[in-house]
Amino acid sequence: MSPPANDMPAAPIKTLDKDGKEITTVGFQRFGFDSEVPLDVLRSLYLRPHYVLKANELESLSSAIEESSNAQFTQGAAYQSKSIYHPDTKGISYTTLSRFPPVKLLPPSERKRILVTGGAGFVGSHLVDRLMILGHEITVIDNFFTGSKTTVSHWIGHPNFEMVRHDVVEPFMIECDQIYHLACPASPPHYQFNAVKTIKTSFMGTLNMLGLAKRTKARFLISSTSEVYGDPEVHPQTEDYWGHVNPIGPRACYDEGKRVAETLTYGFQRQDGVDVRVARIFNTYGPRMNPYDGRVVSNFIVQALKGEDMTVYGDGTQTRSFQYIHDLVDGMIALMNSDESRPVNIGNGDEFTIGDFAKLVREIVEKVQDEDGVKRARRVEIKYEPIPTDDPQKRRPDTTRAKQSLQWQPRWTVRMGLEEMVRYYKAKMAEGSL
Numbered sequence: 251m252s253p254p255a256n257d258m259p260a261a262p263i264k265t266l267d268k269d270g271k272e273i274t275t276v277g278f279q280r281f282g283f284d285s286e287v288p289l290d291v292l293r294s295l296y297l298r299p300h301y302v303l304k305a306n307e308l309e310s311l312s313s314a315i316e317e318s319s320n321a322q323f324t325q326g327a328a329y330q331s332k333s334i335y336h337p338d339t340k341g342i343s344y345t346t347l348s349r350f351p352p353v354k355l356l357p358p359s360e361r362k363r364i365l366v367t368g369g370a371g372f373v374g375s376h377l378v379d380r381l382m383i384l385g386h387e388i389t390v391i392d393n394f395f396t397g398s399k400t401t402v403s404h405w406i407g408h409p410n411f412e413m414v415r416h417d418v419v420e421p422f423m424i425e426c427d428q429i430y431h432l433a434c435p436a437s438p439p440h441y442q443f444n445a446v447k448t449i450k451t452s453f454m455g456t457l458n459m460l461g462l463a464k465r466t467k468a469r470f471l472i473s474s475t476s477e478v479y480g481d482p483e484v485h486p487q488t489e490d491y492w493g494h495v496n497p498i499g500p501r502a503c504y505d506e507g508k509r510v511a512e513t514l515t516y517g518f519q520r521q522d523g524v525d526v527r528v529a530r531i532f533n534t535y536g537p538r539m540n541p542y543d544g545r546v547v548s549n550f551i552v553q554a555l556k557g558e559d560m561t562v563y564g565d566g567t568q569t570r571s572f573q574y575i576h577d578l579v580d581g582m583i584a585l586m587n588s589d590e591s592r593p594v595n596i597g598n599g600d601e602f603t604i605g606d607f608a609k610l611v612r613e614i615v616e617k618v619q620d621e622d623g624v625k626r627a628r629r630v631e632i633k634y635e636p637i638p639t640d641d642p643q644k645r646r647p648d649t650t651r652a653k654q655s656l657q658w659q660p661r662w663t664v665r666m667g668l669e670e671m672v673r674y675y676k677a678k679m680a681e682g683s684l
């Protein structure tokens with residue numbers, strides 16, 4: 251029997267960086283911390299030809315066939331659990347892994363106990379994958395409001411991994427060496443859904459995690475945001491700019507929440523000597539981003555793949571600069587292990603108007619569809635919808651500080667990152683889960 255239609259192109263995909271060089275690994279050796287891992291190992295965790303199998307397909311799918319289709323992106327299927335859909339009972343069964351992906355065997359002196367709050371979210375799960383493969387001991391805490399267990403389920407049961415359902419607004423006790431504090435809903439519709447909870451999470455959650463850092467003497471990194479600059483009057487934004495935030499608007503719960511979280515962070519640094527790092531993250535996208543979280547990259551790709559018109563808010567002249575997830579993880583790990591305790595912008599300087607970005611996404615979706623022989627009923631159009639209140643008019647990071655202090659610069663082109671993300675959503679669509 252033939253294998254189920256798979257959505258991957260036949261040839262291995264080459265990923266080229268901004269200088270045209272092939273990307274085969276992400277991360278680097280810096281500040282005494284090795285963060286380099288092969289890209290295909292990471293991809294084997296998030297980019298698969300199918301995420302859910304139908305029960306009747308399972309028997310026909312010999313491991314050799316599966317192995318070869320996976321090999322287009324990854325080293326094989328050996329490290330993947332399966333989700334099997336039973337159409338007759340509308341049930342789903344999960345298999346466990348036969349083997350975990352290999353992780354580095356670090357000597358105890360190099361192995362760190364790392365707490366990742368919000369570790370089941372989009373950014374958190376990619377950070378967890380990297381830190382796990384590097385051989386560290388990881389504890390994830392997440393309340394699963396926007397995060398999902400499935401993003402890190404491939405590590406459940408691993409001796410180096412622990413996941414706890416916990417809301418950071420309550421204190422959490424653990425012994426650890428480093429804390430990446432990521433927990434907070436981040437997409438505008440999500441963080442505005444319960445504004446009081448969002449600001450409570452930013453304030454109480456950060457207070458609790460800083461208290462933990464103080465007691466354990468762990469190094470503390472907070473994921474702050476470009477939204478601390480509000481609707482900026484300075485362009486591009488440097489870390490010295492104090493921002494232009496409406497304190498009572500619908501975005502304030504997030505913007506002001508992150509601003510007060512930064513204030514708390516530096517308060518603990520001055521008063522209690524806590525070793526702090528502040529990453530101001532600019533718009534980031536990639537696989538595992540919730541397709542329905544309402545952010546522009548996921549909205550545009552899903553709309554274009556489904557043949558629906560793409561929704562541009564306002565006249566589309568507002569700008570954003572988009573960074574691929576692996577560059578962000580590189581930057582966060584570099585920052586955590588550096589001596590830089592001032593805030594650092596982590597973002598990609600490639601700035602687009604949202605109108606132009608919609609056209610770029612459409613072009614890439616069409617390219618992938620053409621490569622895979624998918625026929626389109628029609629070309630999707632762009633439709634214009636009202637601009638949300640206080641939507642920043644422009645945003646681009648000045649990353650001079652990251653370059654000087656961390657020797658970090660983004661490597662991924664927006665085009666390469668988008669292409670990978672389109673393939674991820676396309677595979678999810680093909681299986682029917684999107």
Ligand SMILES: O=C(O)[C@H]1O[C@H](OP(=O)(O)OP(=O)(O)OC[C@H]2O[C@@H](n3ccc(=O)[nH]c3=O)[C@H](O)[C@@H]2O)[C@H](O)[C@@H](O)[C@@H]1O
Pocket residue numbers: 436437438475476477531532533534544545546547549550561562563564568570604637638641642
């Ligand atoms: O990354 C950042 O620095 C911050 O900004 C983003 O907020 P925003 O830039 O408004 O992100 P999107 O919701 O993706 O919107 C980007 C732009 O696209 C527009 N948009 C969004 C969605 C859509 O379907 N169409 C559309 O035109 C929005 O109005 C906005 O101008 C993120 O949501 C925050 O988590 C993050 O902290």
